[in-house]
Amino acid sequence: MTTPLNAVSDSDSLDAELSAVVAHLGEALQRRLGNAIEISNIDVATLGGSNRTVLFDVRGAGQRRRLVLRQETISMAYSPFLPSATQYAVLSAAYRHGMPVPEPIFELEPVDELGQGYVVAAVAGESLPKRLLSGTQFATARARYLKQAGAMLAKLHGIDVAEFAVLETVPDTLDALGAQIGYYDGYGEPHPALEFAFRWLEKSQPPANARVPLHGDFRNGNMLVGEEGIRALLDWECAHIGDPLEDFGWFCTRSWRFGAVDRPAGGFGSRETLYRAYEEAGGRTIDREAARWWEIFGLMRWALYNIMQIVGHVNGTRRSPAFAACGRNTALIEYEMLMTMAGKFD
Amino acid sequence: MAHDWPVLPDLLQTVREFIDELSPRLGKQDRYHALCSIYLLDIAQRELNEWSTTRTEDDDRLAQWVAGGDAMAPQDVIKMLCTNIRSGQHDDQLDQLFEAMQAHVSAKVRVSRPDYLHPDER
Numbered sequence: 001m002t003t004p005l006n007a008v009s010d011s012d013s014l015d016a017e018l019s020a021v022v023a024h025l026g027e028a029l030q031r032r033l034g035n036a037i038e039i040s041n042i043d044v045a046t047l048g049g050s051n052r053t054v055l056f057d058v059r060g061a062g063q064r065r066r067l068v069l070r071q072e073t074i075s076m077a078y079s080p081f082l083p084s085a086t087q088y089a090v091l092s093a094a095y096r097h098g099m100p101v102p103e104p105i106f107e108l109e110p111v112d113e114l115g116q117g118y119v120v121a122a123v124a125g126e127s128l129p130k131r132l133l134s135g136t137q138f139a140t141a142r143a144r145y146l147k148q149a150g151a152m153l154a155k156l157h158g159i160d161v162a163e164f165a166v167l168e169t170v171p172d173t174l175d176a177l178g179a180q181i182g183y184y185d186g187y188g189e190p191h192p193a194l195e196f197a198f199r200w201l202e203k204s205q206p207p208a209n210a211r212v213p214l215h216g217d218f219r220n221g222n223m224l225v226g227e228e229g230i231r232a233l234l235d236w237e238c239a240h241i242g243d244p245l246e247d248f249g250w251f252c253t254r255s256w257r258f259g260a261v262d263r264p265a266g267g268f269g270s271r272e273t274l275y276r277a278y279e280e281a282g283g284r285t286i287d288r289e290a291a292r293w294w295e296i297f298g299l300m301r302w303a304l305y306n307i308m309q310i311v312g313h314v315n316g317t318r319r320s321p322a323f324a325a326c327g328r329n330t331a332l333i334e335y336e337m338l339m340t341m342a343g344k345f346d
Numbered sequence: 347m348a349h350d351w352p353v354l355p356d357l358l359q360t361v362r363e364f365i366d367e368l369s370p371r372l373g374k375q376d377r378y379h380a381l382c383s384i385y386l387l388d389i390a391q392r393e394l395n396e397w398s399t400t401r402t403e404d405d406d407r408l409a410q411w412v413a414g415g416d417a418m419a420p421q422d423v424i425k426m427l428c429t430n431i432r433s434g435q436h437d438d439q440l441d442q443l444f445e446a447m448q449a450h451v452s453a454k455v456r457v458s459r460p461d462y463l464h465p466d467e468r
Contacts, residue, residue, distance in 0.1 A: 189350065190421075190425045190427075191424075192424060192428055192431060192450060195428045195432055196431055196440075196443055196444065196447045198432070199432075199434070199437065199440065203437075203440075311351070313352065313356075319360065319363060320360075321360050327350050327351040328350055328357075328457075328458040329459075330350050331349075331454035331455050331458050332458060332459060335451050335455045335462065335463070338444070338447060338448050338451055339448075339464065342444075342448070
């Protein structure tokens with residue numbers, strides 16, 4: 001039996017639900033690290049579409065560490081996101097192979113009464129894209145970003161896919177385009193522009209490339225950055241196996257430039273800078289033309305993710321003004337997609 | 347015009363729910379204004395229920411792509427058009443369809459966020 005935990009909140013706004021989470025979390029930590037530990041400095045980073053992220057300090061047994069709980073709060077039909085257990089397996093494999101990812105600490109078990117999720121080490125840094133693109137303190141990081149991002153992708157894509165066997169049955173692994181059409185059909189909101197995109201993509205699909213482990217959400221916003229450069233690659237819930245160009249296409253879509261539309265590679269610079277960094281770090285030669293197809297694919301996919309959010313709102317799974325806005329923002333992404341197809345947007 | 351989800355009544359309902367949730371945490375004066383805002387949203391919701399839908403230019407444009415589309419509700423035209431595109435019925439007219447899709451999406455953007463349109467289209 002575990003002893004009551006001394007959980008100290010720095011916020012008065014911790015609601016009852018979060019208090020219960022913190023209490024269970026404390027017990028989960030005591031089971032693994034001993035009764036003498038206590039947690040403090042609790043902070044809820046986000047309550048995203050399907051995850052709760054709780055940061056906290058754990059102290060005891062002569063050590064103090066900042067950790068992060070990633071807890072699955074909502075399970076939705078036709079979700080493109082990996083279950084927590086698969087995410088943890090992927091994160092662990094990436095960590096074993098020296099990828100800059102948060103150290104996996106433990107996976108939640110039924111006895112923890114916290115549902116699905118896991119705990120990892122916290123990494124300090126900034127992830128907000130606009131701050132990274134304009135903050136004067138990040139000038140050095142900006143200059144290094146694409147070289148580091150290219151090298152990071154070369155390293156990930158170079159890992160044997162057998163290390164990510166848990167991803168072999170993921171829909172996006174089996175058929176990248178077919179998986180998106182499957183999600184779309186499940187959401188049930190008809191979008192003629194996306195139907196057009198499916199036909200366009202089917203008819204112009206480049207030949208299959210190598211099969212490599214993909215991050216799946218490799219973009220500005222999913223990396224923690226310090227003044228010296230990128231520290232950690234986060235958010236592996238879209239990982240799958242596929243064409244290496246898919247990660248490049250996603251990274252360079254117009255939506256992930258955060259207003260810096262004349263710098264296609266995440267708002268940091270040119271595609272060519274990113275491609276060369278990848279090739280110089282040992283990655284395969286990039287087919288520049290085929291990579292553009294994956295950018296259109298990425299815009300279509302991002303439109304679908306927004307539809308997923310509005311479906312959760314409309315069916316009452318979780319309602320919020322932000323999710324409602326996602327529904328109407330889908331048109332903006334469709335617009336970017338069509339303008340890119342037409343060659344009017346780069 | 348048939349816009350994307352949420353439908354217009356749900357847009358109002360979303361704001362109403364948020365204000366409702368926020369109200370208990372507000373000070374006395376702001377809580378009163380929040381109540382007034384809910385009252386106004388409810389009026390708008392009721393008035394909206396009395397509205398009859400009007401066909402827009404975009405509805406007419408999309409209806410041309412569907413047999414009998416002129417007599418169909420805009421949402422039904424969109425559903426049918428999606429089915430037809432998926433079945434390959436318009437594969438020999440993809441250039442024209444692309445133009446129609448651009449016009450349709452621009453019409454949606456004009457309502458969602460007009461400043462997002464290319465300057466030539468505003």
